[in-house]
Amino acid sequence: MRRDRHGRGLRGPLYPASLPAASSPAERFDSLVLDALEPIEGRWRSELTKLDVAVDDVPEVKDGPPGTVDEGVLHDGAVPLSRLVPAGVDRSGLPTRARIVLYRRPLEARAQDPSDLADLVHDVLVEQIAAYIGVEPDIIDGGH
Numbered sequence: 305m306r307r308d309r310h311g312r313g314l315r316g317p318l319y320p321a322s323l324p325a326a327s328s329p330a331e332r333f334d335s336l337v338l339d340a341l342e343p344i345e346g347r348w349r350s351e352l353t354k355l356d357v358a359v360d361d362v363p364e365v366k367d368g369p370p371g372t373v374d375e376g377v378l379h380d381g382a383v384p385l386s387r388l389v390p391a392g393v394d395r396s397g398l399p400t401r402a403r404i405v406l407y408r409r410p411l412e413a414r415a416q417d418p419s420d421l422a423d424l425v426h427d428v429l430v431e432q433i434a435a436y437i438g439v440e441p442d443i444i445d446g447g448h
Contacts, residue, residue, distance in 0.1 A: 333408045333425075334359055340426040344433060347446055351437050354391065356403040357429070363387070363407045378431055383410045388432045404432045 327335070337359055345352055363384040376388035384407060391402040406428060415421035434441040 329412070330359075330361070330408065333412070333421075336422055336425050337406060337429070340422065340429050344429060344444060348433065348437070348444065352433070354401055355433075355436055356401050358403055358405045359408055360405050361407070362409050376432075376435070378428055380410070380414055383413075385410050385414070386428050386432055388435055402436060404429070404436070 337357065341357055376390065377384045378386045378388075386407060387405045389400075389403050389405060392400050394400050406425065411424055411428065412421060415424050430441045430444045434444045437444070
């Protein structure tokens, strides 16, 4: 263990672990995604057994011709908010599961406040799950 320069030892945590402020922004966002996903998963469990949901901080930047539209990407302007990656085969020939990737930083940048962010995450999940199942978003939402 290292000590501080005055030799008083390590300081304790700023907030107790039981308080929400003790979690990082990424942990709070992950919790928000799980909260938004739970009611949808409860209603559509059998259709979603082969779907994973993941979170990345920012989307990958791909070099392509201008105006190229990526399949399965939900955009707000020029910035992707999420991506639906279909099931397929990886580089080593192993099968992969379909997954929805939510991009934390672009979603946070669009939200005015925490409640707006929760609504935005919910809406993006509904859109992507509807695209995955092949139904209208209103059917997935079920009166939210």
